[in-house]
Amino acid sequence: MVSIHNEKICTRQSVGKLLSVVLLGVVYMAYVLIGGVIFWKLEGDQMESQIALLKEERSILLQKYQCLDQNSLEELLILSASKDGLSLKGNHTSGGFWKFTSSAVFAATVVTTIGYGNISPRTTLGQIFCVVFAVVGIPLNVVVLNRVGKYMLAVERKFCNIIAKKTNHQKCMIVCLHVTSFLISSVLYFVVPMLLFQEYEGWTYSQAIYYCFITLSTIGFGDYVADSNQDKEYPDWYGCILGVWIFFGLAWLALLINHAIDLLERINAYHKSGRKNHDET
Amino acid sequence: MVSIHNEKICTRQSVGKLLSVVLLGVVYMAYVLIGGVIFWKLEGDQMESQIALLKEERSILLQKYQCLDQNSLEELLILSASKDGLSLKGNHTSGGFWKFTSSAVFAATVVTTIGYGNISPRTTLGQIFCVVFAVVGIPLNVVVLNRVGKYMLAVERKFCNIIAKKTNHQKCMIVCLHVTSFLISSVLYFVVPMLLFQEYEGWTYSQAIYYCFITLSTIGFGDYVADSNQDKEYPDWYGCILGVWIFFGLAWLALLINHAIDLLERINAYHKSGRKNHDET
Numbered sequence: 001m002v003s004i005h006n007e008k009i010c011t012r013q014s015v016g017k018l019l020s021v022v023l024l025g026v027v028y029m030a031y032v033l034i035g036g037v038i039f040w041k042l043e044g045d046q047m048e049s050q051i052a053l054l055k056e057e058r059s060i061l062l063q064k065y066q067c068l069d070q071n072s073l074e075e076l077l078i079l080s081a082s083k084d085g086l087s088l089k090g091n092h093t094s095g096g097f098w099k100f101t102s103s104a105v106f107a108a109t110v111v112t113t114i115g116y117g118n119i120s121p122r123t124t125l126g127q128i129f130c131v132v133f134a135v136v137g138i139p140l141n142v143v144v145l146n147r148v149g150k151y152m153l154a155v156e157r158k159f160c161n162i163i164a165k166k167t168n169h170q171k172c173m174i175v176c177l178h179v180t181s182f183l184i185s186s187v188l189y190f191v192v193p194m195l196l197f198q199e200y201e202g203w204t205y206s207q208a209i210y211y212c213f214i215t216l217s218t219i220g221f222g223d224y225v226a227d228s229n230q231d232k233e234y235p236d237w238y239g240c241i242l243g244v245w246i247f248f249g250l251a252w253l254a255l256l257i258n259h260a261i262d263l264l265e266r267i268n269a270y271h272k273s274g275r276k277n278h279d280e281t
Numbered sequence: 282m283v284s285i286h287n288e289k290i291c292t293r294q295s296v297g298k299l300l301s302v303v304l305l306g307v308v309y310m311a312y313v314l315i316g317g318v319i320f321w322k323l324e325g326d327q328m329e330s331q332i333a334l335l336k337e338e339r340s341i342l343l344q345k346y347q348c349l350d351q352n353s354l355e356e357l358l359i360l361s362a363s364k365d366g367l368s369l370k371g372n373h374t375s376g377g378f379w380k381f382t383s384s385a386v387f388a389a390t391v392v393t394t395i396g397y398g399n400i401s402p403r404t405t406l407g408q409i410f411c412v413v414f415a416v417v418g419i420p421l422n423v424v425v426l427n428r429v430g431k432y433m434l435a436v437e438r439k440f441c442n443i444i445a446k447k448t449n450h451q452k453c454m455i456v457c458l459h460v461t462s463f464l465i466s467s468v469l470y471f472v473v474p475m476l477l478f479q480e481y482e483g484w485t486y487s488q489a490i491y492y493c494f495i496t497l498s499t500i501g502f503g504d505y506v507a508d509s510n511q512d513k514e515y516p517d518w519y520g521c522i523l524g525v526w527i528f529f530g531l532a533w534l535a536l537l538i539n540h541a542i543d544l545l546e547r548i549n550a551y552h553k554s555g556r557k558n559h560d561e562t
């Protein structure tokens with residue numbers, strides 16, 4: 001009877017934990033989406049007027065250099081691709097890069113501190129909002145990722161425990177299980193995305209794994225950015241998968257890095273206490 | 282007699298602490314510099330052959346479009362500045378961007394995860410080395426910055442204590458001191474660099490403060506990068522000051538963010554324990 005009661009409390013607690021993690025996730029999502037809308041409004045108008053200006057410039061250039069036509073101008077400009085996507089290339093510049101989806105992605109790259117920089121705010125208002133948005137968003141992001149990471153770890157431990165119970169808690173079995181779960185995670189966060197990017201972005205395997213690492217480590221050079229090549233057609237689920245991958249990948253890597261730092265500090269403390277004991281004797 | 286003995290131990294301990302921080306700093310510096318040399322070797326040659334290719338392309342273009350000369354080609358290309366600095370603009374492309382200093386700066390942007398991306402490795406070998414370099418470098422960077430941040434905090438606390446002792450430990454005085462030291466740090470890490478960038482980079486005040494924040498938060502869009510405008514002449518001390526600013530600024534901000542997260546978690550735990558007590562009664 002007591003055991004059933006305890007189990008009930010346990011279940012209630014774990015449901016409560018899951019709910020609090022989900023709630024935190026919803027707050028985080030809402031924060032990023034609202035930020036995206038604001039960036040879209042702040043930067044979108046500016047972008048449109050800039051595009052109009054560029055079109056005007058292009059027609060002036062074409063008049064000035066009579067030997068050039070639209071095609072040869074493109075040939076010239078293709079050699080130096082502009083980073084923010086604003087260029088004299090092509091006619092389909094309408095809409096620009098500050099659409100709603102890309103604004104939301106931009107907001108996500110701010111709070112995660114990845115900061116690819118393939119798009120970045122140009123207006124003073126946009127830049128000020130970006131700073132304010134990041135001041136709140138970065139700590140929120142750290143808290144959410146830590147919480148999600150801890151939850152992922154707890155789920156993994158529970159699963160390992162259930163299997164360990166069935167094998168009478170053999171130590172070698174437990175180590176095996178942890179190594180297996182680490183390997184599965186690595187495949188999930190590095191190998192599967194690598195194959196996906198190789199297929200949909202046309203990158204080589206080494207470029208794809210380089211992109212995966214540069215993104216999940218939050219370095220984010222912006223030399224390769226997924227889902228941003230205007231010449232490619234992406235499937236609808238592509239952006240969603242990308243977001244899920246980055247979110248859980250960051251949580252997983254944060255956990256891993258925290259463990260590594262913890263280990264380093266423990267080794268350091270162990271050495272220190274060893275030296276102290278040696279000094280005292 | 283005992284007091285003098287204690288003081289001696291205290292001094293010896295604090296000297297030891299300083300030494301260990303300095304040693305860690307030296308290891309960190311050496312790591313970054315060695316990384317810089319390797320990037321320089323790996324990417325430099327590739328860059329030179331790319332520059333030769335670009336020069337060839339330029340002469341072909343000038344022959345093809347007879348109405349263009351070097352100046353008008355530049356006028357065309359200035360409209361779409363290439364992100365990695367490789368462009369058909371000008372004749373002084375020799376040397377390229379992968380000089381030793383810029384390679385070391387690049388190595389520093391990798392380990393700090395700022396990752397401006399104004400230069401990034403193009404060769405497969407360079408990309409692989411970048412991943413390996415970051416796997417070791419990022420945790421090292423976290424440990425060093427945490428250690429330096431803690432040391433800065435300890436020095437600040439000691440200084441505050443000395444003044445507090447002289448004023449008989451008035452609580453209001455202690456709070457005042459901490460607020461003052463926070464304000465001085467903010468000026469040191471945001472206002473002084475802002476004035477410097479406004480002067481030497483020709484940015485507006487809002488652009489300069491935006492750059493300071495985007496850098497120290499490690500977002501690093503790369504839309505503004507100090508000490509990288511080829512048309513400007515920078516004084517010799519400029520690069521050094523920049524490095525010192527980023528290093529101590531990151532340590533200070535890491536400390537601040539850690540405090541903020543700690544506070545958030547404590548408030549959360551306090552609320553939870555309050556609710557638990559409420560449930561139990």
Ligand SMILES: [K+]
Pocket residue numbers: 113114115218219220394395396499500501
């Ligand atoms: K970054």
Ligand SMILES: [K+]
Pocket residue numbers: 113114115116117218219220221222394395396397398499500501502503
């Ligand atoms: K970045």
